[in-house]
Amino acid sequence: MAVGVGDIHNNRLAYLYTLPALIVMGMVVIYPFFYNIVLSFSNMNLIHFKNWRITGISNYTGVFKESTFWYFLVKTVLWTAVNVVFHVTIGIFLALILNKDIKGKSFFRTLLILPWAVPQYITALTWRGMFDTEYGAVSLTLVKLFGIQIPWLTTEWGAFAACIITNVWLGFPFMMIVALGGLQSIPDELYEAADIDGASWWHKLKNITIPLIKPVMIPAITLGIIWTFNNFNIVWLVSNGGEPADKTHILVSWIYKSGFRYFRMAYAAAFSMIIFSILLIFSWNFIKRTKAVEAVY
């Protein structure tokens, strides 16, 4: 429905209340967003930082022509998929356990939320230390137990795996909390009725639990995908800025490096617009296909 002058007049107070938020959003989100679009068509870099000018779509074509983009896109998709699968699986699994009447439930709940409560910066750097080939706790344990020494941080896929392990550890508590909330809202009567019908554990999970936690899990998974896709901190800190040899990047960490280390602002702006488009199309389709915003009951 279009907002008419009359509507604004009638709801003057409501619009007045939202005005401060609108102004702040305009300054910190809308203006930078449009400025970024303009920059993506310019030649802004270290040399043309002040005297930049519009140069057309060369940055966009440049991004698509570079093998770097496709390489980091594949890595980002892999990074997102592996992380989210582990986050959701571990999260739901733990939520199912915590939803039972087990002893020390609140203790375990607090313990399992801890990874989420510790600042990411500290977690990432601690894990980085633990992945040191010769002196890290992870490596020492592997050597002690299996006699294998993995050069985690000095090989392309070792460093990538180290980032994934760190992020899995950090990410499952969120999914666990969301799933637990969903589980607690399912009426017991449904399970009781299923028990009377002789339904197995698997059938109850498939036909009651999963459909009923879907409305909370789908938006959480969507958010999880977007957050993980854009999770700059972990990749940057664990791999120390993309080491080894600038191979351990996802798209956003590469944008950061291009923009704020190499000062290729226009190129980074075009790159970020492409990522924005990918995420917009994905989220739109995902929510539409899964009907996540539709009522269940």
Added chain:
Amino acid sequence: MRPLGTKILQHKIEQFSKKYPDWQFRQLFYEPETARTNYIISAMGGSGPALFWGASDNIGPFVELEVIKQLDTLIDKSVLEQFITEPFPANTWFQQHLYQIADRVGNHLCLVYNKKLVANPPQTLNELKEIGKQLTKDLDKDGKADRYALAWNYTEPFFAVPFINGYGGQILDDNNRPTLNTEATIKAAQLIYDLANKDRIIPIECNYETSNALFLDGYAAMIINGPWSWGTYIENGIDIGITRIPMIDETGRWSSPMVSPLGYSVNINLQGEKLKITLELLQFLTSKKVELEFTRAMGTIPSRKDAFQDSSVIQNEIIQSSIYQMEVGTLMPVVTELRWIWDAMRPSYQSIFTGQVTPIQAAKDMQHLAEKLIRENRE
């Protein structure tokens, strides 16, 4: 500046601020790379700190981005004459203008050794390898070395440059063109690779934090590090000695680390009274008294002639050893190209240690990337 340095600086700023009770003075500390980025962004936006402290290689990018002031018109010539010009100039000029006043010189890598473990530090590479075999020890007899002869942040190109220069190379020529695909680069990279994988006298994986921790805990007998770290070693009770990074036997040249002054530049946006007070603060922070306080606490080499000649400097074994290394150093260029050269070196150079490329291929790749980055950014 490391924790000890920031503590002294804070004390000095508080001391200066008493003269101007209506003004607020505070320091912001960031790691060099973050400090540079944050400063550029804030100064471009019309604000930012009044003074920026850092190494002289920031000057090229800062001048191109127009974020720092020319100081030659703001500071009296007689003041500038108080700073050393030998063995390296303290103050940084670029394109015929002065942009940085140093409070210390050097910032160069040296060979630091733990006197408890090393009686006579190696003078040449062959000596290093020989002594290295004796110093590298498997203390718990599990078949793996627990103590290494030497550790340093060798995967960072800056820390490999002394050897490139020692083999007769340089990373950029007088016309600011990258000169990375050379015999010197290949030999230096091969040398470092061999020290880890063939001679096994340095750890097979070593970043800055690991090497520092190993040296602090006595698990590395020697470390290649700069003046910013010595205060920490001394504070931790290590009896350190400092000397030159070994000579390359093959060339007869000393390994030659980059030497650069460290000092203050003034924010382009300053005007009026704030600029006046800032310049006064700058002169206070580069006064003899303040420089010597840093020198005594941290072993830094002062930038002023009177401080450089002070008895506390002349009689300080660590500082004199540092100057001894500095004498065979190579002045760090301040041109913007250097930044792209570091960025171009890092990926290929690090790939050598992961076994992905040979030093020969790495030298070719870094040259190619350096040329590409310079071309793209100069477009």
